[in-house]
Each structure stands twice: as structure tokens, then as C-alpha cells.
Amino acid sequence: MARRSKIDAEKTRSKLIETAARLFEARGYADTSITDICAELNMTKGALFHHFRSKEELFREVWTNLQVEMDNQAREAAIAARNLTDPYAAFLAGCRTYLEYTTRRDYQQIVLVDGPSVLNMSGWYESDHDLGNQNVKAGVRYLSKKGFVEPENVDALAIMLQSSLNGAGFALARNTPGLTTERVYAAFEVLVKSLR
Amino acid sequence: MARRSKIDAEKTRSKLIETAARLFEARGYADTSITDICAELNMTKGALFHHFRSKEELFREVWTNLQVEMDNQAREAAIAARNLTDPYAAFLAGCRTYLEYTTRRDYQQIVLVDGPSVLNMSGWYESDHDLGNQNVKAGVRYLSKKGFVEPENVDALAIMLQSSLNGAGFALARNTPGLTTERVYAAFEVLVKSLR
DNA sequence: GAGTTTACATACCACCGGTATGTTAATCGT
């Protein structure tokens, strides 16, 4: 047992990420040991540490994958919903997709719960990392151009609206009595469309 | 050496909590070892584990203290600001106090960052634990009675508004360019007062 | 004032993330 071809290596690497994602989601970062991940793949720690410098780097990889996937989906939804007569349409469609992600168990545990704690929180909101915030801000900026939002409130509102979806996702996940995705989305729409 | 009186024991217990809070704030939960905390107090692990069943329980104590303190302050501020001619006054005052907490380093690290990850995330938003949410919901319900919010949107809006303050606090902490507490608060006021 | 309990200290343990070092096969320079 020793060196395998490049494509095999790439395969083990992605299997490592895949398995790590599954365990991080199920048990959380702290309660998932590197030994656990390797055991699941009949692999040794040496292999893992060959592909990733640290447990944190492996986590960051998992985290990034999820963020990029979410970003693509949200952007796609926004573009598809674009509507010349309704300035809110694209923005709301993107936010709705984001809301659906915030209700997903993997997104919650990995991105929303463990993310800020594992990656240092300064890095967490760094512009080039937080794809969600970039998109929300772009949307709010557009609303501002259309006259619905004061320009000086764009940054603050973008963060607040995004965070509101994070919190709502959590609430939905633990099925808070009287809350459904539809109801939350309706409330969010009210929130956004009320803006002046 | 050996046993001290009851009041001495109570003192060591609170010193433990105090020191733990300081270190958890400065280094985060994961990077603060029990040995570190004890060393700071010239104490052994045996003592700590006599007072707390686990590191997590010690953390929960610290977390609860902060939450209760915040709750008291916010409620106090809301009551003090009560104003018969302005239905928003009390609610906004409470939210403003909450916002100030979310910008505090200890509140961020302990309650917002480590809290959800260390305590299980279901516990984090559990109604009887989350004092903040109870207060926000009461405020939104009041606004609903006054006709500013549809009753079916109360629960969703309460969670969203509270979460928006959490996110804003984070953003303020890493002094995002162009964001100040005043600006965030102003934007939040717009958000709330726009509601219809 | 003997017996129990409390408030710690000491000693130890399994496990964890990480490193140093092997080992073997794929790849590359010539």
C-alpha cells in the first residue's frame, strides 16, 4: 500500500471532505475527531494530514463548499426571477433561496453554528468569504437606487436582513409553534417591501 | 489544603465563574483549558470539578449570567422609556440596549459565537432559555395590538428583528467600514417604524 | 466528640490534534 495515481488521490481527498461534512453535520465540529473520520474510510490519520494541514483546514474546505453551493443557487434564483416591473422580485427570490439554506441542518451546523466559532470571527465576515452578505448587499443597493432605501442605510440593512434570515432558519428548524417557511417568507416580504 | 467554610466555597465558585468568563471571552471556549482557568487562581482541577460537573456546565453558568444581566438591563430600559404618545419608544429602547450588548466582546464571544456551538443549538433558541426573544416578541406583539403588524406575522418578525440585531452586533465588532452603532440603530429604527 | 460530609488536592487515564519518520509506487529528467 502506497502511492496511487493522481486521480485516485483526488478521489480520496474528496471522499475525506464528503465524510467530514457528514460527521460535522451530525455531531458538530468539536465532537467529530479526525480518527472518527479516518475510521469511517478505513484510512489512517497520516493520509488525512497529507491532504489537509489541520482539522481546521478540512473544516474550512467543507464550509467553503457549502457557501459556494448556496451562493450559486441563490444567484441563479435571483437571475431567473428578474422582472422589469417588480424591483423586488430578484432580491426576494435570492433571499428565499437563502432562507431555505438556513433551514437545512448541514448549513446550520456547519456554516451558522460551527463556522463562527471554528474560523475566527474576524475571518467569518471578511468580504471575500461571506458570499451571502455580498449578494444581499447588492440587492439592497439596487433597492436603494430605485429609491426604497436611504443610501446611508444600505450596509446596515443588508447585514440586518441577512441575519434575520439566519435566525428565522433556526427557528424553523426546531419547528417553533406557528412558524412555517411560508409564513416566515411572507413576513420577510412585508419587512422588505415596507422599507422606505 | 482542605475544607473551608461554606461562604468561602461560594466565593471560590464565583471566582471560578469570573475567571472562566474572562478567559472564555479573551480566547474562546475551545482555546481555554480547564488547567488555564485553575492556574490563574492557583487552584487544582479537582477543585473545579468539585464545583462543576464539566467544562460545559461551567460555560453554561457563564453564559446564563450574561443572558440574565442583558435581560434585566433591556427590560429596565424599555420600562424607563415607556411613553404613552409614542408606541415605539419602549420597544426601541429595549432593542437599543440589546444592540449594545451584541457589540460587547464578551457577549459576542460567549453568547453569540461559542454559545450555539458549545450548548447544543436547539437549546440556544429554546423559548424558556432565550430571554432576549421573549422580550422582543412581547414588543412586537404590542406593536401588533397598536395595528402596525399583522398578528400572524408577530412570531416571525420577532425572531427576524432580534436576529438582525445579533448580526449587526457582529458587524460592528469587526468595525465594518461605514458602520457605527448609531447608524445601525438608525437603520433598525427605520426597519421597525416602516412596518405596516 | 465521634461520624459524616464538604472542599478541596493528587494521581492517573483515554483520547485528541499534530508531527516525525517510514515505505512504496508513480512521475520525471535525461
Next chain:
DNA sequence: ACGATTAACATACCGGTGGTATGTAAACTC
């Protein structure tokens, strides 16, 4: 085509961690 290099792992080990089992002496109880 073949020796040197390097990539892809495995093995063995390390300091530190949260947690436990046990010891001990002073404070309480009756």
C-alpha cells in the same frame, strides 16, 4: 529506459486535554 525525485499514503509517537478515582483534613451534625 532507468535512476532520482516526489507524491500518497502508513506507523509510531508526543504533549496536552477533559474527566475520574482516590486521598485528606477541616467543617458541620447529632
